[in-house]
Amino acid sequence: MSDTPLTDRIAAELDLGVPKGARVVVAMSGGVDSSVTAALVHRAGYDAVGITLQLYDHGAAIQKKGACCAGQDIHDARRVSEALGIPHYVLDYEDRFGEQVMEEFADTYLAGATPIPCVRCNERVKFKDLLETARDLGAFAMATGHYIRRTDDEDGLALRRAADAGKDQSYFLFSTTKEQLGFLRFPLGDLPKSVTRELATELGLVVADKPDSQDICFVPEGKYASVVERLRPGASRPGEIVHIDGTVLGRHMGVIHYTVGQRRGLDIGGLAEPIYVVRLDADKAQVIVGPKTALDVAGVTLDEVNWLGDDSAADIPVRVKVRSTRPPEPATVRIEGRRATVTFDEPQEGVAPGQACVFYAVDETDDRVLGGGWIRQTVRVPLAEVS
Structure with missing residues (x-):
């Protein structure tokens, strides 16, 4: 068994396709994945520069736990960077995040659809604005802690699913363009999450035992409707719960409280079979329900x-x-x-x-x-x- 620390062994094999010593910006969310990414890039001999984005309300962020880019997470990213001995910067992207992600999130829910703001954040903020900032800083590449792989061979650039199928994040990165792929790097794509945790522990990082973020960063405890109501006061209106056969079964307080496929929370009794939300008609303020089929x-x-x-x-x-x-x-x-x-x-x-x-x-x-x-x-x- 080798006496060389695991971190050094993995870092020695890390080839980002740019010259050693070249500047590589690392997007640091304050979690274990991006922290280990920064450590590997640094240990591999690149000029690592950590950048963390402040994305939403400062006061709320400080109180928010279990989400990326909150106040505590920014503090954690700074502490990790200090421990690694790399520069770290915090950029205030609150306005553009609000305009390009949060506002659309609210409007999409009000229109009766189910948004995925994490994809929009990657597409419009992290892989667009932050990527441009990385170029302005003279970086040759930008590395992130996403579990996905990038290959560049005789067949050209390709985006590939992560080696750890349970952590694969390709669904949330589908809008990554070939141009962006040329600049992005994903050092964790070939690693299982268990190894990432092991590396963080070996390095003594303060985030080694930090839980993975579960919620959308600006949605406390998964309460989507409360966020929509805060962003669009009074925009949601009550309406009817209607069976697909046209029968009115009850009332609701707004389509923002429902999603397609939902069964619980309909508060309708006396039916012979379970019913599910089949679709939402925001124009008519109707929640249409029906059998599973x-x-x-x-x-x-x-x-x-x-x-x-x-x-x-x-x-x-x-x-x-x-x-x-x-x-x-x-x-x-x-x-x-x-x-x-x-x-x-x-x-x-x-x-x-x-x-x-x-x-x-x-x-x-x-x-x-x-x-x-x-x-x-x-x-x-x-x-x-x-x-």
Whole structure:
């Protein structure tokens, strides 16, 4: 067994594709993943510079636990940087984060869709504004603590799923462009999370035992509706809970309190079978409900499509994820510019507008991420076909 510390062994093999000694900006959220990333980049012989973003209300941030980019997290990132002996800067991105992420989050919920603000943050803030700042600082690359892999070989740049399938974050990074991929690096993509924790402990980092963030950073305890109401006071209106057969079953206090696929919290009794939220009609302030079979979807239409594959001229067999926690399922995609139509081989359940549909290579042994898009409409399976 080697006497060389594990950190040094992994760092010795870390090749970021830029000259040793070159400046590499590390996006540091204050968590264990980005802290270990900074340590590896530094130990590997690069000029590591840590940057942390202040993204939302300073007062609320200090009180918020279990989320990235909060007050305590900024303090932790600073302490880690000091321990590593690397420069650390905090940039106030609160205004642009509010405009480009939080405002859309509220409007999407009010429109009856289910947003994913973490994707928008990566797309519009971290991989756009922060990346540009890294270039301005003379960096040759920007490293993050995401669990995803980037390869650059004879076939060109490719985005690939993480080696640790349980931590893979490709669903949240589908909008990463090839241009951005040329500048980004993901040192943890080949590591299991258990090894990342081991490295943090070996290095004596103050964040070694820090829990992973679970919530959306600006949504305390997962209470989405309260955030929407704060951002859009009075915008949500009560309405009817309507069965797909047209029967009015009850009242609700606003569509922002519901998501597609939801079963609990409907407060409707006396029915012969369980019912689920099938869709939300924000214009009519209606929550439409029905049996589980009514959740089946045959396909989706997408916009803001980012395609990382080689050919998008015809129907392309792929595998797709319509939820971050689901495995990829076979489908066919037809791309037309920034729009696409996806047809599932088998109906998918509980697909919601506002979510992402992410494309993967059709071969299960091929871990390439081929891009994705935002779900704007669903194509439902006629009930007669699934009853």
